[in-house]
Amino acid sequence: MKELSGIVEIVLRINGEERRAAVRPGDTLLRVLREKLGLTGAKCGCENGDCGACTVLLDGKPVKSCMLLAVECEDAAVTTIEGLRDHPVQQAFAEENGFQCGFCTPGMILNAAALVEAHPESDDATDREWMQSNLCRCTGYEGIRNALAAARRKAAAP
Amino acid sequence: MIAADVAYLRPDTAEEAVDAWRRHAGARYLAGGTEIATAARRTAAFDLRACIDVKRIPEANVHEICGGCLRLGAALTLSDVAEGDAFPLLNAVLRGIADRTVRNRLTLGGNLAGLLPYREAALPLLLADATVLTVAPGADDRPPVRQERPLRAIFDKRLVLAPGELVLSFCVPLEAPEWPWSHYRRTRTGEVDYPLVTVAMVHDGAGVRFAVSGAHPYPFRSDAVDALLSKDGAAALPAVLEALGPLRADARASLEYRVALLKNMIRAGLEDLA
Structure with a gap:
């Protein structure tokens, strides 16, 4: 049984690197x-699991990083927005103006990237169900929706 | 961030988990952690001195058909369960809870054992007469005790567990997922919201079974209501409402609105099952 208390050193696999x-x-x-690793792409919004601004991928699945302990993530692959690096979904958000103030954008993009990966075919009901996890206080949802459609077109292109 | 200094323990077996609970005062079992992380951050009144991470206990992660039942580990996430096709009513209910990225962490056991009152995942399990496997610390220095009991026997508004008792899995009789079912859920705002009323119903071949959450601040199923609906259908609505007792009224919905929702959902559910 693993037991940790006080200040402990952990190793996390983030964006393909050991940190x-x-x-x-x-x-x-x-x-x-x-605060420890300088990866400020994940945003601190509500810290209550509501807004999705802190979304990261944990073993490929989008999760809210404000709701899990770092020590739980040893042995898992964590992907933050810094790890996507010109991903087609990022390009689509930029091209389709899928953002306004940008605060929700890293979480939106990570969730959208996982969605396109899991469901390459467009399905409005599935898209709505996935993207409800992220709130945009600027209400720029139409641009986000367009970006998601554009990302799918990019993914489908030969 | 959780301000309090907490210890983190990651047992490999159920017995190690209850032993850790016994050794650490103020310990809580941690699975998805969605409630613990937010509650402990919000207030120091949430007593948390140690987290016992039970996610890696193999028995709490089973997802299999075995011995005439569908066994679902308590540490399975709601997304993992809902992606299966073994229990359609359970899947439908789980897809209404929280949002997808929360469901990627929130566990079946956590939904039933947590502090939030709705515990909607309990509805299909109560209707199916599921059983629940737990392990609890033994008295004095005796070894931990495992028990498999009917969920309804240890569910009174919430899971009634002994101190340190850990839920490992739920067992659903294989015929239950085959029954015709109906599920209705209404929220005040969007789809991602707590339920004003959520109703689940099945027809087990002999009669109607009915369970509800949101109408009361806890999930509810009773044999008396099942008997009324089985005998008289929608004509039993006045008697059903009386049997349900006082319903909830709060800033999110008035008593009258909840009663209207409930009546409509029961009528629609009976039509679905007919």
């Missing part, structure tokens, strides 16, 4: 990413 961080077991992944 070490000194954390307390109560530190959320969001705080460790932002």
Whole structure:
């Protein structure tokens, strides 16, 4: 049985790299990413699991990093927005103006990237169900919807 | 961020988990962590001194048909369960809980054992007369005790567990997922919201079974209501409402609105099952 207390060093696999961080077991992944590892793409919005601004991929699945402890993520592959690097979904968001103030954008893009990966075919009901996890306070949803459609076209292109 | 200093323990077996609970005062079992992480961040009144991470206990992750039942591990995420096709009513109910990225963490056991009152995942399991496998610390220095009991026997508004008792899995009789079913859920705002009323119904071949959450601040199923609906159908609505007792009224919905929703959902459910 693994037991951690006080300040402990953990190894996280983030964006394909091993990163070490000194954390307390109560530190959320969001705080460790932002404050210990300098990965500020995941945004600190509500810290209550509502807004989705802190979304990252954990073993390919979108999750809210404010709701999980960093120590839970040892042995998992974490992908943040910094790890996407000119992903077709990022390009589509830029081209289709799928953002306004940009605060929600990293979470939106990561969730959308996971959605396009899991469901390459367009399905409005599935898109709505996935993207409801992320809130845009600028209400720029139409641009986001267009970006998602454009990302699918890119993914389908030979 | 959780301000309190907490210890983190990751047992490999159920017995190690209950042993850790016994050794650490103020410990809580952690699976999806969606409630623990947010509650502990919000208030120091949420007593958390140690988290016992039960996600990697193999028995809490089973998802199999075995021995005439569908066994679902308590540490399975709602997304994992809902993506299967073994229990359509359960899938429909789970897809209404929270949003997808939360469901990618929130677990079946966590939904039933958590602090939020709705516990909608309990509805299909109560209707199916599922059983629940738990392990609890033994008295004094005795070994941990495992028990498989009917869920309805240990569910009174919420799971009634002994101190340190850990839910490992739920067992659904294989015939239950085959029954005709109906599910209605209404929220105040969008689809991602707590339910004003959520109703699940099945017809087991002999009669109607009915369960509801949101109308009360807890999930509810009773044999008396099942008998009324089985005997008289929609004509039993006045008696059903009386049997359900006082319904909830709050800033999100008035009593009258909840009663109207409930009546409409029951009528629609009975039509679906006819």
